[in-house]
Amino acid sequence: MRPTVRQGQTLRMTDPATDPAQARARLVHGLRAHGCAITPAVVEAFLAVPRHLFLPGIPIREAYADEAVPTQVVDGIATSSASQPSMMAIMLEQLAPAPGHRVLEVGAGTGYNAALLARLVGPAGRVVSVDIDGELVELAARHLAQAGITGVDLRVGDGALGVPDAAPYDRIVLTVGSWDLRPEWVAQLVPGGRLLLPLTVRGSQLSVAFDLRPDGVLESRSVRSCAFIRLRGAGAGPEAVERVGPGWAAQVPEGDTPDLEAVAGLLDEPRKLHRSTGSLDRADVWDGLGLWLMLTVPGALRLLTGDAEDPPGYWLVPTGQGRATVAVTVPGGLAALVTEPAGVRAFGPEGETAVRLLRAGVDAWHAAGRPHAADLRILAVPAGAALPGEGAVVEKELSRLVVAPAPA
Ligand SMILES: C[S@@+](CC[C@H](N)C(=O)[O-])C[C@H]1O[C@@H](n2cnc3c(N)ncnc32)[C@H](O)[C@@H]1O
Structure with a gap:
């Protein structure tokens, strides 16, 4: 229907659902309000670059929603997407690219972040x-041309190897998850340069901004929780999630090989609930206490289920990816953290032994000031190098990490 306008009447000519400039302004307002985009340069970049031109065919409302937009799906699994704008803003703040910097991005995708x-x-x-x-x-390349953006050198290749012919870089950023820290990236950084990547740490994906110190150690400047598609190719790394039994999967820490068949059997034997963890919310269980237990308690793993409802007696924690919790396993027993009501549930004949271990981990987390991902410092060196500090040690194939609460 055509709008009719009488004299003196003001008509709203644009609608944020269809007008890209308004939709963009609204998105940026949200990014600022939630503290994701902070520095004026990052805010200006989001206002200036028309995201919808990198997502042709997607309605304006969806292109400017604060959500990831899958752009390539293979066998039901997204292999490329335009990342969630708030996560992109958080990562640009972590990366802090400055005028004149040389930047390598691994994971060009739609070209929007480039x-x-x-x-x-x-x-x-x-x-x-x-x-x-x-x-x-x-x-x-087409999207960038349509948006009138010059100055991006696009390459086809396996970013696990970096792009050596254009190195060195002041900043290297992966917009795709990596299981390990590859020496190629470190070698292609300038001294003092910054490497930002979604890195798997004891099953969790953390967006870590590492600065390269003069002694060759990578030291984190900031750590955030994140969830990214994982690298294909030479840097693919082991499976992130393993099937446990009908309806269940597990995230298993690096280097551990728990008997998942035994875990599946134990889950059929829920026993006593101990209500003694104090109040816990979803963020505590996912990237606070949960991450801490994964880092510090031997036999810890994350349990995941896609089911919307918990089976009676389980009470898991709703997350963006289904329902999940962290559990500690011992031979013949398992203890899982549960909410609603908060507590620790024992499973199997040795469940109480696992409960004791898990509760010691909970006490240590409280004593350390209830740290979350953002409160951690990660130091990284090549595999086999001397440990660069004290904390929980995570051994990868090509690197070793030391994770501890950041010094005050
Ligand atoms: C989340 S998307 C990146 C989003 C992108 N930065 C944007 O602004 O649209 C992840 C991308 O990483 C790419 N990718 C996966 N493995 C890669 C590899 N080994 N080297 C380079 N890119 C890779 C995927 O093809 C996918 O396009």
Whole structure:
């Protein structure tokens, strides 16, 4: 229907559902209000780059919603997506690209983040963005041209190897999850440069901004929780999640090989509930206490189920990816953290032994000031190098990490 306008009447000509500029302004308002985009340069970049041109065919409302938009799906699993804007903003703040910087992005995807980076480094800087998928790179080139963005050097290749011919970089950012820290990335950084990546740490994905110190140690400047698609190719790493039994899966820490068949059997034997953990919320269980237990208690693992409802006696924790909890296993027993009501439930004949271990971990977490992912400091060195500090040690294939609460 055509609008009719009488004299003197003001008509709202734009609608944030269909007007890209309004939708963009609204998105940026939300990013600022939630403290995701803080620095003026990051805010300006989000206002300047038209996200919808990187998502052709997607309604304006969806292109500017604070949600990831899958752009390539293989066998029901997203292999590329335009990341969630709030996570992108958090990561740009962590990365802190400055005018004149040379930046390598691994995971070009739609080209949208590369466009934001190009805006942030300005004409004196350089952005190299690599994707393993040639078709995606072609599309990204088209999107960038349509948005009038120059200064992005797009490459097709396995970003696990970096892009050595354009190195060194002041900043390297992965917009795809990695299981390990690859020496290629460290070798392609300038001294004092920053490497930001979604890194798997004891089953959790953490967005870690590492600075390269003069002694070669990578030291985290900031750590945040995140959830990204994982690297394909040489850096793919082991499976993140293993099936436990009907309806159940587990995230198992690096280096541990628990008997998941035994775990499945124990889950059929729920026993006593101990109501003694104090109040816990979802963030505590996912990236606070849960992460702490995964880091410090031997035999810890995360249990996940896609079921909307808990089986009687379980009471898991709702997360963005279904329902989950953290559990501690011993031979013949398991203890799982539960909410509603909060507590620890024992499973199997040796469940009480596992409960004791889990509760000692809970006490240690409280004593350490209830740290969450953002309160941690991670030091990293190549595998086999001397440990660079004290804390929980996470051994990878190519690197070793030391994780501890950040010094005050
Ligand atoms: C979450 S998407 C990146 C989103 C992108 N930065 C954007 O702004 O649209 C992750 C991307 O990483 C790419 N990828 C996966 N493995 C890769 C690898 N080994 N090297 C380079 N890119 C890879 C995928 O093809 C996918 O496009």
